[in-house]
Amino acid sequence: MKHFREFSPKMANFAKMAFEKRWIEAEDRPGKRPGGFCTSFPDSEQTRVFMTYSGTSSNISTLAHELGHAYHQYVMNDVHGLNQGYAMNVAETASTFAEMIVADASVLNAKDKQEKLELLEDKIQRSIAFFMNIHARFVFETRFYEERKKGIVSVKRLNELMLDAQKETYCEALEEYDPSFWASKLHFHITSTPFYNFPYTFGYLFSLGIYAHAKRSNESFEDNYIALLRDTGRMKVEDLAWKHLKVDLTKSDFWEAAMELCVKDVEEFISL
Template sequence: MNQVRDKQWNLGSVRPGSHPVKDQIQDILLHIEETQSVLKHGMNADEAVDVTKGVQDLYTEAFHMDEYIICLLSVDVMDEEAQELSARSTQLQAKMDTLLLGYSQCLAHMADEDWEAFIGRREVAGSERFLKQQRRKVKDQLDPEMEKLIHALSVDGFAGWEDHYDQEYARLKVPVTDNGKTEYISFDIAYIRGMLSNDRETRMEMGEAISKVCRENEDRFASIFNHFAGFRNELYQLRGWTNPLKEMFEQNRISERSVNTMMETLHQHKSLLHRFFERKAKLIQMEKLSWYDIYAPTFTSKTTLTYEEAADIVIEQFRRFSEKLGQFAQTAFEEGWIDAEPGDSKQHGAFCASFPNAKESRVMLSFTGNYNDVVTIAHELGHAYHNSLLHEQPGFSHKVGTGLAETASTFAENLVLDAAIDMAETEEDRLSLLEMKITNGLKYTTFIPAKFEFEAAFYKKRLNGKLSAGDIVQLMEETERNWFHDSVDEVFTHNWMTIPHFFSTEKAFYNLPYTIGYLFSNGVYSLYQQDKETFPERYDQLLTRSGNHSMDELSIEFLQEELGTDFWEAAVRPLKEAVEMYLEETEKYS
């Protein structure tokens, strides 16, 4: 057994500095102002190199600071001191965005001759894509003063609505009655406790309690959602962007054609979900599933895992891929990089924070002892490993397309889950893990695409005015049914209230990148299965270069094909094979 410090992380080594965080934020703000004052149009190559170094250093410092504060707030979202720091960090990020805007304007106004000399300099090697993108996107924006004003107003506007959502969601409590005694638990704890329960009565009661809480609060959350989307729509219109998905394509570094082809392919494979749900309903002796039955295990492993056992599983499977990856995971567990202790005031979900100046990462989740938690740890450590390779690159190349950012994490999931299925000691364990693999796959190929189409439809309707809570509920019903058909008797029409990705200011349409990353990762994983001896080195190269290449470019270079129908069909194939295997092996139980 490997040494595991505990289930709470150590933030000491990633703390930005020894001075109070407030003071450090102020120092960064002063340096931003100083750098802003030296920006000028008509820079030559030498001047551009010097300015780029200064802006890149500040960019990395501000990012590191924000990640640290996110970690502070995540363990207790009601911590007033952390909330204040978060507000200051939001202001810092807005100032940094303003500096980047001015910097981009300078790049855009460089003479072509100076630009070509600058972009070929060794000092900016590895950041070429970011720099070219900054220069190019200036033509898509308003004049500099207007963009600066928008950034300033967004602190209490756009970002303010995101903060408001986070706080309101954290306050939601679900009443749970046991032996005549009622307790109020956090929304996420209730969701996990209910949706993963083996007892259908418990799932139904918890599902009804969750729905009741949602109905009681729907108007407030609808108001937040409307204002949030309204700000983004208005900004896009001011910039003259006719395609509301433009920013999403750019952030994911993937072409619109590739995404459209992917969605068409996924629509053609919706029957995988229908067949799986039909079999699952038969196995639990029901005519149809309801939304609160979707994640419930039909087959259950008899073992509850300790955190130490989870660590052993992840480290061992990572090490089977490469000694480097295994040692990385061991360091993460032993050095206190992971906060896994559940808590009522802890942020819901899971994430990985990157600390470039310390060349470390931190992972947050709530570990409850099931195998899904092990997969979550693997997923987040996949992010952390990706970070470790990017930390050796220039700061600007740390900004990876969001779809590519999910590739390493999904790859790590596959390593852990596929190995566990192969090594399962009992049929019950094997079917339980196979079911988990399928449910995870359907999340990416069906659940998330449905959310994406809901979000796109919501933004389109929002152009014509605000939607009531009832309108939003109806829209979710329609888009979910388009994917689920009649395979469930009831969909979770208030799911829009529970998904923080809908309220992300930083990343537009932030659900779909998980699907893109999952499918791209499947393509990468298939290469590994064909060549396990030499592939780990190529894998590291792919991740290292992900900060300076598009997904379409990496696909051609590493997978030797475009992101067309053939690629997406091949990427869905592992899930299709898993569903076929599950249907065959559970036939005797149905």
């Protein structure tokens, strides 16, 4: 809540309310799996976060992430129902942004070098997930759909496609690969939503860009951010970014600025 407040007092107040109203179910109990999700109830204008808190810093990130989703819904509560449904490419914006605030603040406030290293590694692992793991899923799925046009794709072939995609997107940097990843990753099996992978990377870069923008701007950021979220269900993302952030997503600068933040983390990690 403290770190949210530096960027947006309204977001901090929302988080406080979510705690006080007991919208977060975080108990760690036998049989409850890790991870988390957020679901909203438009009629009652409430949301619930279901997650397992076992005391790690990545659990804190998960909570920040889910509160970001909840906040996105919260600022849209009085938007017409038909304009509340936003596309996948902006669905992870508010969540990743919230996560970023907490991750960055944790690194800054680390009590010693060891803790800083660990928290930085956590951040860098996220970059690896978004730029390599998710990228592998996208490459795999693209090629899978191409081959599927010609008929059933065998298990052997699926394994080959997965392995090739991983080698390519991890730049052959891994000692081991996971050829049957396609079988275990649930997103590949949500048949109503193909390509449920790139929105994460897009959302990550988009919110990194918003984050870089927030650090540069003054107190007007909060209102711009809320207005941006409220428009996510009724505007194309290029128009959204131009209207509320005055940035041109079709140019590479915005994306490069976002990437730079990730590179900085790696450099700091290496120097530590």
